[in-house]
Amino acid sequence: MAIAAEDVFYSYNAGTPAEHAALEGVSFSVERGERVSIVGHTGSGKSTLAQHLNLLLFPRSGSVSIDGVSSKPGSPDARELRRKVGLVFQYPETQFFAETARDEIRFAPSNWGMRGDDLDACVDEAADAAGIEPSLLDSNPFSMSGGQRRRVAIASVIAMKPDYLVLDEPTAGLDAAGVRGLERILSDIRARGLAVVQVTHDLESALAHSDRILVLERGRAVASGTPEEIAVFLADNPVQGLLMPPTARFAMGLRSRGIDVSVTSGVPELVSALEKAERPDE
């Protein structure tokens, strides 16, 4: 059970003078329950790949399958497959149209025919998973704070009960507290059994929170692997626009001096590793 993209090529405005190759032979897969990050510089094709996972775009060549089933442009089964993959766009709050958060969250499940008590239960569950207090459900999303709106947007997608959740730059425009809050929510959603795919150009967050990472550069997949492998790869092959977090650089430096630390360690682990190295007998 997985989403699998194989050798995907995609161009915008194909056949016109403005043709632009956005993906050039990208392969990628997410298993159910996994947490994966797609990182890359601006314009590297992250959003384009995300939209392939949800069958909003179809590859010019190559294939995308969801749980082993693939689809064609305009085919009716695309809609059913699409339900399995929730996609949260960048700045999703710009898609709000309803007067209350509750109506906004209802939108997706009711599009798939859910009604009555089922629908209410579904809305409550999604709001809970996205960390929205029940008292907030009846207020107008346009009057909410940025972080609250982002949560409503996420709830409005997980309400359709997808197996996979793809988020395009979910932390864009949030302050530090908002980012931490969102990280907690994503871990929580993952704990509920959903696969979480996060598109980001924040390498630090990707290294800290993923099982696997895919690195895109100018429409090509240049690396894919565990955070450990990616950090080692990027230390040798810097990708323009991706900044290695200071802790990872520090950890790499310690390792080159024979001190065994994980590249994804935080400051406390680095400190204790250093202490241990200075007093090996204790």
Add this chain to the structure above:
Amino acid sequence: MKLSGGFSIGQFIPGESYIHSLDPRCKIIGAFILFAAPFIAKSPYDFIPIAFALAAITRLARIKLGTVLRSGRPVVFLVALTIVLNVFWTPGRELARLGPLSITEEGVTLAFCVGLRLYFLVMLAALLMMTTSPMAFAGGLESILSPLAALKFPVSEMAMMMTIALRFIPTFFEETDKILKAQISRGADFESGGIIKRARAFIPVLVPLFVLVFARAENLAIAMESRGYVPGVPRSRLNPLVWAARETTSILCVIVFIIFTVLWNRYAPELISLWLGLL
């Protein structure tokens, strides 16, 4: 559901060709003079020089001929319709009969000419838009219309409105595309159901679009005001328009071409028939 990219007659193709670098006023005036050529064409032969002129300009603009030919696509339906109407409804010497409908020689000629006329006009307009950036186009038009300001016509405000509108059309399509995609991925269905259901399905697209457009408009108004824009007050230009010798030369070429087509239209059909008759 793909909106962006598929739209417009001749989107600007940045370039550095001779045509691209001409003063926009020259291109606008030249295009309008050239529009006369398809209108004065009375027989299919009359389109021969126009086709050559179009090919020459395309070459000078370093644009692919196919791109220009394809730019007529949006009006193909219209062209087909006028052809059909003219073929059947023009009285004259009958060539064939289809039940009550008769096809006449005059009808075929007229249909051919009307169809070609429309197609050539669109290609000319497309060439103008492909080689002139929206900003340059608005600036050129403002300058051409500036004498009207003496008659209290708000030329510069109109030009500013046009510039902004032109600037925002692509953004508008991009945003519509994004919102459509987002609602489709939340299961919105724009294709099934009756007319009412389908119209209702667009509410989740229209509301965010209006919110966005008003927010953008407000931001733009504030940004313009904070940078000292006052409607009607004369402004200097970043790239002053320059009308030099080559602009004059280009316009003269266009005028000579029109005179040539007038003569061609008068004498060429007879000469060609004569020549064809000799073969």
